[in-house]
Amino acid sequence: MKPEAVGDLTNVGEPRLSPDGRAVAFVVTTVDLEENAYRSRVWLAATDGSTPPRPFSAGEKRDGRPRWSPDGRLLAFVSHRDDEGAELYVLPVAEGGEVVKLASWPEEIEELAWSPDGTRLAFTARQQDERYGKKEAKDRPPRRITRLFSRLDSVGWTVDRPKHLFVVAADGSSRPRALTSGAFEDDGLSWSPDGRRIAFCAGRHDRWDLDLAVDLFTVDVELAGEPDRVTTTTDQWSSPSWSPDGAAAAVYWSDPSISPTHAQVAVVPLDGALPVVLSRELDRHCTPFTGFREPVWDGADLLFSTEDGGNVGLYRVPSDGKGKPELIVGGERTVTAFDAKPGIIAFTATDATTPSDLFVLVDQEERRLTSIGARFPERHDISTPERFTALASDGTEVEAWLMRPAGFTPGGRYPMLLNIHGGPFTQYGNRFFDEFQVQAGAGYAVLYANPRGSSGYSEAWGRAIRGPQAAEALGSGWGGVDYDDLMAVVDEAVRRFEFVDPERLGVLGGSYGGYMTSWIVGHTDRFRAACSERAVNDVLALEYGSDVGGLFRTYVGVTHLENPDEYRRWSPIEHVAAMRTPLLILHSENDLRCPPAQADELFVALRMLERDVEMVRFEGESHELSRAGAPKHRVQRLELLLDFFERRLS
Secondary structure (H helix, E strand, C coil): CCHHHHHEEEEEEEEEEEECCCCEEEEEEEEECCEEEEEEEEEEEECCCCCCEEEECCHHHHHEEEEEECCCCCEEEEEEEECCCEEEEEEECCCEEEEEEEHHHECCEEEECCCCCCCCEEEEEEEEHHHCCCCCCCHHCCCCCCCCCEEEEEEECCCCEEEEEEEEEECCCCCEEEEECCCCCCEEEEEEECCEEEEEEEECHHHHHCCCCCCEEEEEEEEEEEECCCCCCCCCEEEEEEEHHHHHEEEECCCCCCCCCEEEEEEEEEECCCCCCHHHHHHHCCCCCCCCCEEECCCEEEECCCCCCCCEEEEECCCCCCCCCCEEEEECCCEEEEECCCCCEEEEECCCCCEEEEEEEEEEEHHHHCCHHHHHHHHCCCEEEEEEEECCCCCCCCCCEEEEECCCCCCCCCEEEEEEECCCCCCCCCCCHHHHHHHHHCCCEEEEEECCCCCCCCCHHHHHHHHCCCCCCCCCCCCCHHHHHHHHHHHHHHHHCCCEEEEEEECCCCCCCCHHHHHHCCCCCCCCEEEEEECCHHHHHHHHCCCCCCCCCHHCCCCCCHHHHHHCCHHHHHHHHCCCCCCCCCEECCEEEEEEHHHHHHHHHHHHHCCEEEEEECHHHCCCCHCCHHHHHHHHHHHHHHHHHHHHCC
């Protein structure tokens, strides 16, 4: 795979089954390198495979979020026909009907759901302050900020454009009407079975930015007004799903005071009874970075996705708390989205060698409905990872994978690149990752692992790198056992795979992976080249300057006001004098999660020390450059990485 093959990538996702389960709507996303844009359109497929899948929406730019009307005659979807904003359309599924535009919105329409009687749709979107009516920035009044978390990476300022709930008539006879208001972020939506109320989650109390609690609310669709709080403002609730009998809501629960915490599936009775957590026995994270949605009711059971050792599977659990979670869609792969109707489950999934495709599960029999992702490995030389385990110095087993370079020849010697994931509470594993295939295609052995601090394992595993001052779960802090684990993985790879050249090792990573790259080159000279991307280099400065500044205390265990030295102890910049490895620093100009000053600080220090360092900055990109940046920037980024490592490791 070459960098320009980014233009061949596809993604199949967002499956939604028709009410009778006979058809499934889904979204196919492609890359238009010439126009430097992404294209997506809604497709339809018969779940019995009797007819081939077909495009449904025009897909001139980006269409998505397909939602069936309760009677199955109409399909609502969100479209992006202009450069900014979104439109909401309803289109008859049978040919010959007229398309109806229900709304044009200046912001993204993020969540969408039909009312049970099919007369209305509810959605969430950002509501802009009147200051956005001024085209010129010089004419706009200043922003007033009184809470933490006033910005969001890839979104921008949120303090004057909070996310709220809206409802609109399905026949287009009226404009959208707001159901919530105020300086709060309202997430998730689920209609009550009688269509009178909508459930959502938000922090709507005075200290929401300090205690991080998020409550479950319901709001009257006709009266709107002040929502009714269901929970007790002590925990963090998200993604509600109203039960079919109207008595409860399924939600995800987590502890806001500790990072990381496994998000768990729970049921909250709406009569005031105590919530019931259903998935605790798994000891796994139930809102994976990829593939989760609100818990889906399937009769009296709930369906949800969970990370486990590099995979993301689909589980079922009884909602009454009297049964254990059961794996129903597993395997060495990642389930990226799903939906369910009586007797049938539709899901999209990817593995390490194939981009995502659409599948259905009927009576425990799995059937593939599309081969869109499967075409990619037919056109490109794809490397298959080999799983192995390494033993850290304290005897801990660490899962890792190695991919052989394209054109591998026995007896040859190849340079190796250690890739480190972000998070740190995320996981590498069995999903198609274009970066790894590009590295293998360029002649590198590709190494990656899930050291302590990763998700996909026990909660204790994820918390092993919390700060030692955190009373709830003592850990080493970042740069502790996670560093030990990664070095053990490198040692084992060199020992196990004789084709790896131990004199030509490179290391790279983004976000926390960039942090760990910077940390590594400050503690060892065994790597001949390194790339630190969108990195955390100064944890103390990050707690002041990030869009989530104020949140890292839940990892460190103390605030930066109480003990700034602990934040300095975690910071790679404190070890800059020991950094002698040639270093490439990549950063995006609009990164709010790890602001560009994090890159500047490291570059200035290394240049003043006359070390071998170069920095590349991407305009117009956020923290998500490698995953969702402009297609041409993604290609250029890969080319930069290959050029840098070729110059250093060839």
